[in-house]
Amino acid sequence: MDNSKVWKDCIGSISNLIEEADFEINTDSVEMKAMDPSHIALADFQLSSDAFEEYDVDKARKLGIDLDEMDKVVSRASNSDESIIEFTEEDNRLRLEFKGTSTRRFSLPLLELEEEELPEPDLNFTANAKITAGAIKEGLKDAALIGDNVRFELSQGKFLMRIESDTGSAEMELAEGDEDLEELSVEEPSQAMYNISYLEDMVKAAGSKDIVEIRHGKDLPIEFVFNLADGKGRLRFLLAPRVEAE
Amino acid sequence: MDNSKVWKDCIGSISNLIEEADFEINTDSVEMKAMDPSHIALADFQLSSDAFEEYDVDKARKLGIDLDEMDKVVSRASNSDESIIEFTEEDNRLRLEFKGTSTRRFSLPLLELEEEELPEPDLNFTANAKITAGAIKEGLKDAALIGDNVRFELSQGKFLMRIESDTGSAEMELAEGDEDLEELSVEEPSQAMYNISYLEDMVKAAGSKDIVEIRHGKDLPIEFVFNLADGKGRLRFLLAPRVEAE
Amino acid sequence: MDNSKVWKDCIGSISNLIEEADFEINTDSVEMKAMDPSHIALADFQLSSDAFEEYDVDKARKLGIDLDEMDKVVSRASNSDESIIEFTEEDNRLRLEFKGTSTRRFSLPLLELEEEELPEPDLNFTANAKITAGAIKEGLKDAALIGDNVRFELSQGKFLMRIESDTGSAEMELAEGDEDLEELSVEEPSQAMYNISYLEDMVKAAGSKDIVEIRHGKDLPIEFVFNLADGKGRLRFLLAPRVEAE
Numbered sequence: 001m002d003n004s005k006v007w008k009d010c011i012g013s014i015s016n017l018i019e020e021a022d023f024e025i026n027t028d029s030v031e032m033k034a035m036d037p038s039h040i041a042l043a044d045f046q047l048s049s050d051a052f053e054e055y056d057v058d059k060a061r062k063l064g065i066d067l068d069e070m071d072k073v074v075s076r077a078s079n080s081d082e083s084i085i086e087f088t089e090e091d092n093r094l095r096l097e098f099k100g101t102s103t104r105r106f107s108l109p110l111l112e113l114e115e116e117e118l119p120e121p122d123l124n125f126t127a128n129a130k131i132t133a134g135a136i137k138e139g140l141k142d143a144a145l146i147g148d149n150v151r152f153e154l155s156q157g158k159f160l161m162r163i164e165s166d167t168g169s170a171e172m173e174l175a176e177g178d179e180d181l182e183e184l185s186v187e188e189p190s191q192a193m194y195n196i197s198y199l200e201d202m203v204k205a206a207g208s209k210d211i212v213e214i215r216h217g218k219d220l221p222i223e224f225v226f227n228l229a230d231g232k233g234r235l236r237f238l239l240a241p242r243v244e245a246e
Numbered sequence: 247m248d249n250s251k252v253w254k255d256c257i258g259s260i261s262n263l264i265e266e267a268d269f270e271i272n273t274d275s276v277e278m279k280a281m282d283p284s285h286i287a288l289a290d291f292q293l294s295s296d297a298f299e300e301y302d303v304d305k306a307r308k309l310g311i312d313l314d315e316m317d318k319v320v321s322r323a324s325n326s327d328e329s330i331i332e333f334t335e336e337d338n339r340l341r342l343e344f345k346g347t348s349t350r351r352f353s354l355p356l357l358e359l360e361e362e363e364l365p366e367p368d369l370n371f372t373a374n375a376k377i378t379a380g381a382i383k384e385g386l387k388d389a390a391l392i393g394d395n396v397r398f399e400l401s402q403g404k405f406l407m408r409i410e411s412d413t414g415s416a417e418m419e420l421a422e423g424d425e426d427l428e429e430l431s432v433e434e435p436s437q438a439m440y441n442i443s444y445l446e447d448m449v450k451a452a453g454s455k456d457i458v459e460i461r462h463g464k465d466l467p468i469e470f471v472f473n474l475a476d477g478k479g480r481l482r483f484l485l486a487p488r489v490e491a492e
Numbered sequence: 493m494d495n496s497k498v499w500k501d502c503i504g505s506i507s508n509l510i511e512e513a514d515f516e517i518n519t520d521s522v523e524m525k526a527m528d529p530s531h532i533a534l535a536d537f538q539l540s541s542d543a544f545e546e547y548d549v550d551k552a553r554k555l556g557i558d559l560d561e562m563d564k565v566v567s568r569a570s571n572s573d574e575s576i577i578e579f580t581e582e583d584n585r586l587r588l589e590f591k592g593t594s595t596r597r598f599s600l601p602l603l604e605l606e607e608e609e610l611p612e613p614d615l616n617f618t619a620n621a622k623i624t625a626g627a628i629k630e631g632l633k634d635a636a637l638i639g640d641n642v643r644f645e646l647s648q649g650k651f652l653m654r655i656e657s658d659t660g661s662a663e664m665e666l667a668e669g670d671e672d673l674e675e676l677s678v679e680e681p682s683q684a685m686y687n688i689s690y691l692e693d694m695v696k697a698a699g700s701k702d703i704v705e706i707r708h709g710k711d712l713p714i715e716f717v718f719n720l721a722d723g724k725g726r727l728r729f730l731l732a733p734r735v736e737a738e
C-alpha cells in the first residue's frame with residue numbers, strides 16, 4: 001500500500017496515548033481497539049483492505065504491537081517516496097518494508113498481550129459538530145496557558161471551549177458561519193470538562209484543515225472521529241470527562 | 247485595533263526584561279515605563295490612540311500587568327488573522343479578544359503595583375546612529391562567543407562593536423556606505439561597554455530589516471529606539487554601561 | 493577566498509570528532525590530519541591553494557587550532573554574503589574576517605600541540621561505492637533506532653547497512669539502478685561493523701545529494717571520501733571496525 005502517511009499519522013497519534021495493543025489483521029480490514037494505561041481514553045482504529053493497494057491476508061490473526069517502537073519505525077517512512085508497508089508474521093516478528101530511492105526493511109518483535117476488557121458504553125450523545133483540527137488545537141493551546149482541564153460547551157449555534165482559574169481565563173468560540181465550524185447540530189445543550197493533555201494527543205496527528213467529528217452529551221465522554229484514507233477507515237477516540245471539584 | 251503584531255512584538259520584547267509594570271491607559275495613548283529588577287535597563291513604551299482602529303477610553307487609568315502572562319496571551323494572537331485586542335477593566339481583570347476564523351477571549355488578573363521611582367537622567371548623547379536590527383543581532387551573536395560584555399565604539403564614519411578576552415576576540419564594523427548603516431552622526435567619539443544578554447533582549451523582537459536608532463556618549467547609558475506602527479508609537483530602551491575592571 | 497561554505501562544512505564535520513589539531517599552511521595547500529581522542533577515527537583534510545580566490549603564504553607553518561572554537565567562529569560566516577576568511581599569524585593568534593553587509597573580525601589563540609603519531613595503515617580495500625550522503629544518513633537514522641553499531645555489507649550489485657538486536661532489526665539496501673547508488677564495484681564481498689555515532693559525525697556536514705566515496709574490505713576500517721571545492725580539495729575519514737561479541 002502507498003498510504004504510508006495514514007499509518008504514520010495514526011500510529012503517531014495512538015502511540016501518544018497507548019503503549020501496546022493487539023492489531024487484528026482480518027481478511028478485509030485491520031482493526032485495533034485499546035485503552036490508555038489509566039483507562040481514561042479509548043482509541044479505536046479501523047482501516048479497510050480497500051485502503052491498501054494490495055492486501056493479502058489468508059486468515060485473521062492478532063499481532064501484539066509495542067506502539068512506541070512501531071511509531072519510531074513508521075516515522076522513518078517518507079511521505080514523498082512511494083513506500084510499501086508489509087505486515088508479515090515470521091518467527092514472531094512484524095516486518096515492514098519502505099521502497100523509495102533505497103529499500104529499507106525493519107522487523108519488530110511481536111508481543112503476547114493479555115486480553116483486555118474494553119468498556120463500550122451506550123452513549124446518548126445530544127450534540128454533534130464538525131470542526132477543523134486547527135481550531136481545536138488553537139483552543140487547546142489557549143487553554144493550556146490557564147490550567148489542565150478545559151470545558152466543552154455545545155449549544156444551539158455555538159461551540160465553546162472554556163477554562164477559568166486564579167491565573168485568568170481563556171475561551172474559544174465558534175459560531176455558525178465561522179470558517180472553522182463546518183457543521184453543528186445540538187439537540188440539547190451539553191457541557192463537560194476534559195483533560196487538555198489527552199485532548200492534545202488525540203488531535204496531534206491531524207493537519208490543521210482536517211475535520212474532527214465531535215460527539216458530545218452532558219457529562220458524557222467526548223468522542224473525536226477522524227476520517228482516514230477517503231472514508232476507507234476511521235480513527236475514533238473516546239475520552240472520559242473530569243469530575244469537577246465543587 | 248488590528249495592530250496585534252505591534253503588541254506581540256513589544257510585549258514580547260519588554261517581558262524579557264521586565265516582570266510587571268503599570269500601563270497608563272490615557273484618553274489618547276497607552277504608555278508604560280519601567281525598570282528591570284536589577285535596575286540596569288529602562289523600557290519606555292508609547293502608542294498613540296491613532297494606532298488603534300478604534301480607541302475608546304473615557305478616563306485615564308493605570309493597569310498593573312504581569313508581563314509574562316500578558317506575553318503568553320498576546321503571543322496567541324495570529325498575525326494573519328484580523329485580530330482585535332480589547333482592554334476592558336471589569337472585576338479587576340484585563341480582557342482581550344482575538345477575532346479570526348474563531349473568536350478567542352482571555353482574561354488576566356490585574357496587579358496592585360507599588361509606584362516606582364524612575365530615574366530619567368539628562369543624558370548628553372554625542373553620537374547617533376540608525377542601524378538595521380539584523381546587524382546588531384549578528385554583532386551580539388559574534389560577541390557572545392567570546393564573553394558577556396561588548397564595547398560600543400562610535401567615531402567619525404565608523405560604528406564598532408568589540409569584545410576581547412583570553413578565548414579570543416570579535417569585532418563588528420559598520421562603515422559609511424555599508425548597507426546595514428543607514429545613518430551615523432558623531433559629534434565626539436564615544437565608547438562604553440554593555441551587557442550582551444540585556445542587549446539581546448532589547449533587539450529580540452525586532453525584524454532583521456527594522457531600524458534601531460542608537461544614541462550614545464562616552465560611558466553613558468546606551469539608548470535604543472524603535473519606531474512603532476508607522477510613527478504612531480515608539481519603544482525605547484536605556485541600558486546602563488558596565489564599569490570595566492582595570 | 494569566497495569558499496566559506498567549504499570551510500564551515502569541513503570544520504563543522506571535523507570538530508564533531510576531533511578537539512584540536514595542527515593545520516599545515518603550505519605554500520600551495522592547507523592540510524590537516526588528526527585522530528579523535530579515542531583513536532577510532534582519522535580525519536584527513538586537504539585544500540589546494542587553487543580553491544582560494546587569493547592565497548598568499550610565503551613559508552609553510554603549522555597552526556595549532558581548537559576546532560570547537562574555530563567551528564563556532566566559521567559558523568558565524570554567512571553563505572549568502574561574499575565572505576573572506578583570512579589566516580594571519582600575529583601575536584600567536586589566528587585572525588578571520590567576514591565581509592558582507594558589515595565587516596566582522598575574529599581572533600583565536602593558537603595552541604602549542606604535541607606531535608601525534610598517526611597510523612596510516614596500508615589497506616587492501618576490495619570494494620568501492622559512490623552513494624548519496626542522504627542515503628547513508630537515512631540508513632544511519634534507521635539503524636540508530638535499533639542499536640549502536642551497524643554492519644556494512646558490500647557484495648556484487650548490492651550495498652547493505654544492517655543492524656539486528658533483541659529490540660528488532662533495520663536494513664538499508666541499495667541495488668544497482670537505485671537512484672542513491674551512483675557506482676558500486678566489488679572485487680570480493682566484504683562486511684564489517686562500525687559505530688553509528690561516529691559514522692553520523694562523518695556525514696553530518698554533507699548535503700543529502702552530495703556523493704560519499706566509500707572504500708571497504710573484510711573487517712577493515714571503512715573510508716569515506718568527500719570531494720571539496722570542485723575537486724580542489726578532499727575530506728577523508730577512516731573509521732576502525734568494531735570487533736563483534738561472539
